Amino acid sequence: MTIRPTSSMVQTGSSRLGGLMTVQFTELVSVDELQRLLDSLYRATAIATAVLAPDGTILTASGWQDACVEFHRKHPTSAARCGESDAHITGHLHDGPFVGYRCKNGLNDYACPILIEGEHVATLFTGQFFLDPPDDAFFLAQAAECGFDPVAYLEAIHRVPVLEKERVPSILEFLTNLAQNMAASGMARLRELAANRRVIDSKEQELRLAFEDLSREKQWIEAILKGMPGIFYTLDFTGRFIRWNTNFERVTGRDAEELARISAHELFLGEDQARVVQAIGEVAEQGEAMVEASISHKDGRTTPYLFSGIRADIGGTRLLVGMGIDVSELKRIEKDLRLYRDHLEEAIAERTTELQRSKHLLDETGRLARVGGWEIDLVKNDLIWSEMVYRIHEVGPEFHPELETAINFYAPEAVPAISEAVGLAISEGRPFDLELQLVTATGKRLWVRAVGEAIRRDGKVVSVRGVFQDIDASKRVELELKRHREHLEELVAARTEELARSVENLNRSNNELSQFAYVASHDLQEPLRMVSSYTQLLARRYQDQLDQDAKDFIGYAVDGANRMQRLIQDLLSYSRVTSRGQDPAPLDTHDALGLAVTNLQSAIQETGAMIANGDLPMVLGDRTQIAQVFQNLIGNGIKFHRSSEPPRVSVSAFPTPGKPGFWTFRIEDNGIGIEQRHFDRLFVIFQRLHGKLEYPGTGIGLALCKRIVERHGGSIWLESEVGRGTIFYFTLPSAQPDNGART
Known part of the structure; x- marks a missing residue:
């Protein structure tokens, strides 16, 4: 027989087990143990039994009779009678503890539902037996009607057990108790699954919170890298790049795919390349190194940078973590100083020394970087600082910043500017990039750079995050350089005026010298022509009276005069380039x-x-x-x-x-x-x-x-x-x- 489903799953109510939960019946009861139990029952009673899922799927069975399997279910007429039996049992399954029906094919079937928390999760079936000895005439007529082999059919019918009516109630009582025990066992298993599920849900929540913390930390790091004034990179000690910021792609003119294919030394030329390779080796051996080299852009341009790197163990792999600061402006200043160093007075030499000290301070500031990240979470009404931001403010990790407290760290004259910038970022999503003075917890005044941008979700600003950098050293150098440059420009203007007068005097001298060379060369040609002409005339007139030595001497004189004339002509051409051009x-x-x-x-x-x-x-x-x-x-x-x-x-x-x-x-x-x-x-x-x-x-x-x-x-x-x-x-x-x- 087949029982049609009302539900194939078990749902436990939250009032009983602490949360809605859906499981299969096979998760509640061991099917193998159930199969052994039914096999034992069949051997003891010769009665067929089965457990079916609500959708009619047989979960386990024992002792099915050939009369049903090989005959009744295979002919349309007898199979239709089996269907009537199935429908009756399905329709009356919940009328009492069990339901019975004598099939029109002559056999008796019984079933009882297995219920957990009022839900029908399975059906326990027994039957395919007689309560009275079989009527051979009835079954021979049925064999003729359905075309069964009468001998084989009667043999199958005689193998069907005949039970005394008095035994049926006890069998059904046993089966009912079995169903109730299976339900109780399933309920215990269900409670165990519910408890396990609560533990799993708790662990999932912990993992979800940990992932959110990691995601937020990653966003802070990305914001720091994005806001850094220089370039950032990590590479292995073969020189292959592992990670870099977007500014690195801009400086090199290469996209991520190109950078992933090349080594660090390929971005440098000549001596710079050798210095970079040496510096990578120093990081590997000594743990840190600094080097100044010009990095090349894809289009051939080069830019001088000061690079610093440290050795770090990340995920069990030794890597080089480094950054670079553009020192083009410092190089330009150095070049200007070199051009005028030999011509300026002792005061300029002293200024140059001060500038070099300032450059060293700026280089050290760049190496240390001192950059941190921050975020104003408008949803949680919380302000979050990275470790470096705590250090710049000179407060310990136990300090819990609030927005008003953080703004009050700024110098009094800077508070209006930072307050307005943060307010506009929160209300309008407007980004800001400010250089202001900060007063630390110990009373120290520092120049800092505060960069912020709004984060939107569904068009609404939900947080403001950004970068916070200690730029005190470079800012003070910048202000000092400005004062030095203004003084230098005054000195250069005076020296330029002096050089202009010298150039004017030099041009006048060159013109006079060119004129002198032209006049002298022009006037020299006439006596040379006379010497050459008279020497050749002497040779022709007294040719027969001169010996060979005299003729050779005359030839030397004529050749020398000719060469002298060519030399004078070339000298004239040389002097005329500027005077007669x-x-x-x-x-x-x-x-x-x-x-x-x-x-x-x-x-x-x-x-x-x-x-x-x-x-x-x-x-x-x-x-x-x-x-x-x-x-x-x-x-x-x-x-x-x-x-x-x-x-x-x-x-x-x-x-x-x-x-x-x-x-x-x-x-x-x-x-x-x-x-x-x-x-x-x-x-x-x-x-x-x-x-x-x-x-x-x-x-x-x-x-x-x-x-x-x-x-x-x-x-x-x-x-x-x-x-x-x-x-x-x-x-x-x-x-x-x-x-x-x-x-």
Whole structure:
């Protein structure tokens, strides 16, 4: 048979067991023990029994008769009669302690409900037996009706036990007592489960509160990291980053994914990289270290920082915890001081010493950081401080801050500002960032930085939290630096005026010297021409009367006069760069290059040289002088060529990296090359690397190029390798605002 459910679960009322609770019947009673009990009952009485869940699921059973299982339940007609029996028992299950029904298939069934706290949690079933001997004629007729094998069917019917009617009440009494015992056992188990549940609920509440405390602590830490003026990071001792604040991503120009892939030393270059690696090693060995190095941005920019780090054991792992402070402003001040240190009076030297002491104080302040976190919980009406905030106020951990008390710690003149800022943050959610003076519990006045922001929930401000930092040392340095800088500016202004007068005198002297060089060089050419002309006339007129020594002497004199004349002409060109140069104007450098190549045609044809150029830009320059630069540099490439192959010279240009508004020109040759140790001598006037018989010249060409390029506001340099050729670079200002190449 099958019993239909009224409920499959047990719910205990809060009035009885201290809280609503839902459990399965199988959680209250051991099914294995129940199965052994029913098996024992079957062996003793041959009576089939079962325990069913309210939904009809059989939880345990013993002794089911073949007449029902193999015959009645398998034919539609007899199965319908079984259904009528099920329906009757289900409908009358709660009419009394038990309900019985003689199935139309001829067998008797009985059931009683198992109730806990008035809830139907299971059904105890017995039956599939006769109260009178079976009527074979009735069952043979039923076999014919349903198409059963009459022999097998009668054998199954005869295996069904026949009970005396007098035994049925005692069996039903036993089963009722069994049901009541199971209910009592289930109730005890239910009470045990309810007690366990209360313990579990209590532990869950404790865990939930602990999690909220950890979450709040994490929020404080994140607020501290976010409000720090510098960068914060943790890394392992291989240099891999573990954690960092958002300011670190901004300073390096790298996102979280990029930082997770690189090591710390990859953010530094050259000597800085070596210093950083050494400092990491010192932290690992000694527990702490400080280092000053320039950290590089992804776009190539570098920023000087002062880094400090300590060794910490976090979660069983040794890590480096560090922070860095931007010292760009201090570096700029140091540079200014170095520029004027040798020219200022003794008072400036004393001021410099004071500034260096201030810098040291500021560095120490940055290393210590002294930053804490705070929160005003408007829901709980509570003010919470981190440990560092207690230290800055110079109070112990037993001190319990309140909002009014905390505001009164500020200096009297600062109270209105902080009161207004906190009030607006609470009422309007307005953030604030203030630098104010605080009076500690011991009466010490400190400059502090108070940063706060509102936290909203469902559009309503529920708390205000932020960062609290002791900036007393840096603030006092800042005020002192301001006073020093104002005094320094007065001294610099006086020195600048003095330097301006010196520059004016120097320019006047240079102009006079250039004029003198021009006049002297011009006047020297006439006697040299006369010496050369008369010496050559003497050689022609008395050629037949002179011996070979006299002819050689005359040749030496003519050659010397010619070289002297070339030297004077080059010297004139050198002096005319500033005295006779034209004002820079828009210039197509193709034209200047064309003029230089035309002037070099004789040398090009003689050596078989090839001159190639790419697209060249418009610049601001003196056409004649720029052509002179091209001519001298290309001419060098032709003159100093290797004998094994003809000269090849290429000319190109590209925008100057890091210097907007300028073009860099590149002139490359395949000549003999230059040793690097001679680079510094090349641009000095009259300096030569080769003898005049091997390679003719006066040693002024590259000095002239340098003078012309610098007159145009540019610079010139070279790269070279002996036997592989030379590349000269020089820069000129662009004639176009967008610095674009001409197409």
